[in-house]
Amino acid sequence: MRVFRTRSGPVAGSTSPHAPEVTVLRGIPYAAPPFGAGRFRAPRPAASWDGIRDCAAFGPVAPQSARLPGAPAWSPGDEDVLSLNIWTPGNDGDALPVLVWIHGGAYVFGSSAQPDFDGTVLAGHGLVVVTCNYRLGFEGFGHVPPAAGTDPCPDNRGLLDQIAALEWVRDDIAAFGGDPGRVTVAGQSSGASSVACLMAMDGARGLFGRAVAHSAVNACASLRSAARTTTEVAAAAGVSATYEGLVSASPKALVDASDRVTDGYRRDPGSGARHYDPAIYGPVAGGDGLPRDPLTAFADGAGREVDLLVCHTAEEYRLLDEVGSCAKVTGEDRLASFAADFRIPEAVMDAYRGLAPGASVHDLYLAVYGDMMFGEYSSRLAEAHTRGGGRTRLSRFVRQRDGRGRPVRAWHCADIPFAFGTVDDANVHFLIGGPPGPADHALAARMTGAWAEFAATGDPGWPPLTATGGPVRIWDTLPNPVGRWDAFRAPWRAAGLPLLTP
Template structure:
């Protein structure tokens, strides 16, 4: 056991099971429980404690319905959810680069305790790794109408939690061997979009020097759509869409109501964009704290001083299809409606059909949808940052595998076990198509090395991106399989990309 001293109290960690040279501490509170008087408010400081706090277990997860393999589940009794975890190979005075990880999960599920986010391998490469929990769903991203004279309930409370965690890192990480001047904040999917939002937020300025985005999702909302979602969720919960009405609903009631609203969209083909993947929450742009969506903000030079590394997978949406979380589109008529619902020109499906001879309608739809939400959006974030003068690196994960008798694609989330160096954990083998091969372990070694080098120096080891510039290809052969994916970008350059949800 090793003891570290923070401003709120002493904490004790233990050697990581996979590497005794790394100490892991779990469940350190970075802010107070966001319930009771603090519900729907900005995060407040954590209370101090006496003695040594044994940090041997992950903290409770945010309210959610999900039950993920190898991860804790939420219980309605869990309230002290704003905690973080640290893997460190050092101690006070070492000044090692720091990597702070923000998990994904459509802004409604997930936690820092997922096995694929274990920081041991990255810490073994000389990083201090921090993972954190933050408010999700309505608690973190639902719009709460203000009431006269009361303390305001800000939008984007989940982002404010992340900023509170980064402030904790700034103030405390030196005690764990980290350099507060060399902080990289990284995330995947909704976690990556969170990081992109942080780059655009004045409240986060100066809290990190570098950023890593894996499969950022095109999911920001405008205030009007956030207010509409609140009205729908309140109605499903049976309460008024007011501050007092929403406070009267328990966190579980709002989780259940949110799931009901999402299911209503999923079961109604005539409900527009949300029918295909009813992710009803996301950061609200155009409000105090986040005046612009990340892509617009990057193009205007917000966060230009932050070094940026972006990665997306080549076949993002095939995972959502495999787990049954998105609608099926199997006819030409349905494909045309999908394009119309998303304001996409007919030239896009036609272009994909030419690029994917022999593909089924559903495969065309998955390719289009994955690029619209993740691949093209992530690439444009990188290119906008580069055009605005930011140091930028772009990469694409294309590794595929035949596993369990069927093809496992380069789909959403598949790159994360490789970047963390956790490919041997059986909880992630579904993403990979089975246990890793020697080539998989080599790929994981190259990706963790790139992350570590970027966090330490700002250079992951390949040329910087510019508009239409260099893209690093991640595959089990160092440069294999990459060039054919570039062709899918041309139709989007001609068609444009829808930004904010209506």
């Protein structure tokens, strides 16, 4: 057992069972429980303690209905959900680079306790790794109308939690051997979009100097759409869409109501864009702390002082299709409805047909949807950051394999076990197609090494983009292939059309 001293009190960690040089601490509070008087409010400082706090177990996860392999589920009554975890090979005064991980999950599920986010391997590369929980769903991203005589409840509370975790890192990470002046914030999916939002927020400025965004999702909400969601969720919960009504509903009641609203969109093909994969929550552009969506903010120079590493997978929506998260589109009439609901011009659909003339309607739909929501959006974030004066690296994960008689695609989330070096964990084998082989281990070593070098020096091993393009690192079981920027411009770009916001 090793003891470290934080501003709130001493904490004790234990040696990682996989690496004796790494100490692990779990469940350290970085802010107070966001319930009771603090519900729907900005995060507040954590209470201090006197004795040594044993940090052997992960803290409770944020309210959600999901149950993920190898990770704890939320239990109603769990309130101390704003905690973080640390993997460190260092000692006080070592000044090692720090990587802070923000998990994904469509802003409604997930946690820092997922086994694919174990920081042991990255810590073995000389990083102090931090993972954190933050408020999700309505608690973290629901719009709460102001109540007379009280302070307004801020939008984007989940992002404010992430900022509070980064402030904790700034103030306390030196005790664990980390350098508060060399912090990289990283995330995947909604976690990657959170990273992009943090880069655009004044409240996060100076808390990190590098950022990693894997499969950022095109899902910022407007103030109008956030207010509409509140009306729908309140109705499903049987309360008024006011502060008084919403605060009277328990966290479980709002989770259940959100699930009912989501299920309603799934069941109704005539409900518009939300029918296909109804993510009803997201950062509110124009809400508290986030004046504009990241794509617009980056192009105007926001976050240009932060070095950015972007990645996306080649077939993002294949995973969502495999787990039944998105609608099935198998006929031409449904494909036409999909294009109309998202205002996708026929020129884009024709361009995709030209790229894969033998593709089925469903394959075409998944390719277009994946690019619109993840692939092309990620690429445009990289391009906008470059255009705004930032240094940006772009990469693409294409590794496939045969898994138990069927191909496992380069789909959403498949890249993360490789970047963390957790490919041997049985809980991630569904994502990667079974136990890894030697080529998979070699790929994982290259990806963890690139993350570690980027966090330490800002150089993951390939040059940044320029105004006219540049190289794109291709992550595959072939060693270090490199592609051209223009080879990965989706038909959105080839048709000269803007990326449409759903």
